[in-house]
Amino acid sequence: MDKVVKTARIALVPLLIRDILAMVIIVGLFWFFRDLLRYASNKIVLYEGHIEGKTGLIKTKKLNSPLDKVQSVSVSSGLFGKIFGYGTISITTAGSIVAFDGIKGANKLNVLINEQIEKAAEAKMAKQARLMAEAMKQ
Numbered sequence: 001m002d003k004v005v006k007t008a009r010i011a012l013v014p015l016l017i018r019d020i021l022a023m024v025i026i027v028g029l030f031w032f033f034r035d036l037l038r039y040a041s042n043k044i045v046l047y048e049g050h051i052e053g054k055t056g057l058i059k060t061k062k063l064n065s066p067l068d069k070v071q072s073v074s075v076s077s078g079l080f081g082k083i084f085g086y087g088t089i090s091i092t093t094a095g096s097i098v099a100f101d102g103i104k105g106a107n108k109l110n111v112l113i114n115e116q117i118e119k120a121a122e123a124k125m126a127k128q129a130r131l132m133a134e135a136m137k138q
Contacts, residue, residue, distance in 0.1 A: 063098040067120040
């Protein structure tokens with residue numbers, strides 16, 4: 001029988017590096033497309049008298065409410081949200097709570113929504129006062 005001089009195997013480290021790199025790329029692509037879909041399906045539009053919004057692609061939630069029916073608006077953000085200026089806006093109405101994730105300038109939008117709510121309330125009170133004054137004249 002011949003004597004074994006050397007046994008050779010495939011190098012493990014290059015295989016592991018290649019496999020880990022492939023997994024990172026696949027996970028990265030998955031996250032990229034997931035975030036791209038979230039970007040395309042998450043939107044809030046603030047009008048003078050009402051607010052509209054849509055979140056989700058498959059399981060969607062829609063918000064279409066007059067501003068006087070909005071009960072509360074809250075903003076939350078984590079560490080990256082504070083660094084990069086985004087957050088989650090949760091809008092509560094009588095019927096539901098809709099959360100919009102990853103909204104750029106969430107704190108500024110919160111202030112704008114609250115200002116529009118105040119304007120809507122003032123306009124409603126002015127209209128009621130005008131109607132009462134007209135009723136008293138008759």
